[in-house]
Every structure is written in structure tokens, then in C-alpha cells.
Amino acid sequence: MSLTTPLPEAYADFNLDRHDDHEFSADDKEFMSLIASAFRDELDWYSLEESMTDVRDRAGEPNVDSLIECGYVDETTVQRKKYYSLTRKGWRVVGDSVPGNEFGDHMEKMQHRVGVHFLTEYIADRDDVAWAEPYAQYEGETYDVIGYDGIGTVLVTGEVETESNNPAAVAEDYEKLTEAPGDVIWAHPAERDFSAIWEMINQRVLDEELSVTTIDRTSNLREYLEDNELSGVDDVKTYGQLKDSE
Secondary structure: OOOOOOHHHHOOOOOOOOOOOOOOOHHHHHHHHHHHHHHOOOOOOOOOOOOOHHHHHHOOOOOHHHHHHOOOEEEEEEOOEEEEEEOHHHHHHOOOOOOOHHHOOOOOOHHHHHHHHHHHHHHHOOOOOOEEEEEEEEOOEEEEEEEEOOOOOEEEEEEEOOOOOOHHHHHHHHHHHHOOOOEEEEEEOOHHHHHHHHHHHHHHOOOOOOOOOOOOOHHHHHHHHHHOOOOOOOEEEEHHHHHHOO
16 A cells, blocks of 8 residues: 555554553554544645545555544545544544644534635635635634735635534624625535524524525525625525535
8 A cells, every 4th residue: 555644654643541442453543644634635645525435445444433433533424425534532642733723613523624625716716816715814813714816905705614503603603704804705515504504693693583585595595695785794605506616
């Protein structure tokens, strides 16, 4: 097996103390190290737009089910493709710091990470945008994506919101974006997530509640936005719509 990065160095500093609920094989370590590298988009043979089954298979035969059961790895599906994330416990085992602001939200998962990648590509493709930067800061706030013109003026700010059990955090993101510069784009994994997120926003921060029909689909809210002003949002997209626009 040939890999871009020599994996012994990648997992030489595994922190296995106090983690005795799983006996890590060399393939387990290799798999977790590759997840960390894929998250950072450091693998020249892998793109965040692809399923992570190749990442898993290149690790040999990791005991994925056991790693998930013991709480080191999460598994999810994005755009019908399989992705893996390290949990807090998993990040600590591989010897890396838990992802923080350098990758956006604390303990960001692959579902969100992939959305940031899609949204960055989408914003960068706008005719008026010279470049797009993920996890960019503006006046002390970190935004998932910011698009700039040729002289560095902010033209568009993008936020990726995945399914959440924390309505307060969703409301805080919305309130943050009401102060964001330029056009504001919201992205969600799918219509189901979109509807759930906007129901939270509807209940917590909007002065005039939007109808259930309006927040049922992105196309309905987009039509509403064309006819009405709504602070904190200029456009909404699912991941699929971001990809279809390329």
C-alpha cells in the first residue's frame, strides 16, 4: 500500500493512556489518522467532495464498527456519500488538538466541513468575487466563508448550518449574520435540515414569524426573499443546489 504521508509519523504520538475500551490495531490508527488528514484537506489523493470509503479502504481493515461503538469515530451520509468524523475522544487519541476556530465551529463534524468546502467553491465562482476564504474573520467574528473583490472588500458572507439540537446556537448564528458584510448566503445539507433550522430561527429571533410553507423548502424561502426584506439572509441553498450551480 502506498500513501502520500508516511503513516508511522502520522500516528506515532497516539495518546492511548486511559483508552482501554478498544484495542487499536495498526489499521485502526491508520484510519483515524487519515480521517484527521482528510478533515484538513491534506490528502492529495482525496477530495472533500468524495465519499470517504476510499479513505477507509486505504487504511486496510480497520474495525470501523468498534471504533464507532466505543465513541472514537462518527459515521454520516452527505449527498449520498459516506463520511467519517473523529469525535472529541477520537481527536484526543490521535494526539491532535480538538479542532477550534481554525476550522470554524468547535468540534466541527465532516457534514459541516464538506458544506464549507461546497460553499467556498460556490462563492469563489461568482463573477464579482476575486477569491473566497473559508473560516475567515471579520471584525472579530469568524464566518464559514467570506468572498472578496480584487481589493479585499467583503462582497459576500456565507454560513453553513447543519441539523442542530441547540436552538440557542442557531439563533446566535442568525444574529451574527444580521451584522455580516455583503450578501449573506445560508447553506444546509438538505431540505429536511433546512426546514428544522429555519423553524428554530422562526421561533427565536424573527419579529414576524414566517409561515410554515415559506420555510418548508429553500425554493419557497428564496421566493419570499425576492418579495420581502429579511435581515440576515439574501439567499439559501442546500448542498445539492450549491453543486448544481457549478
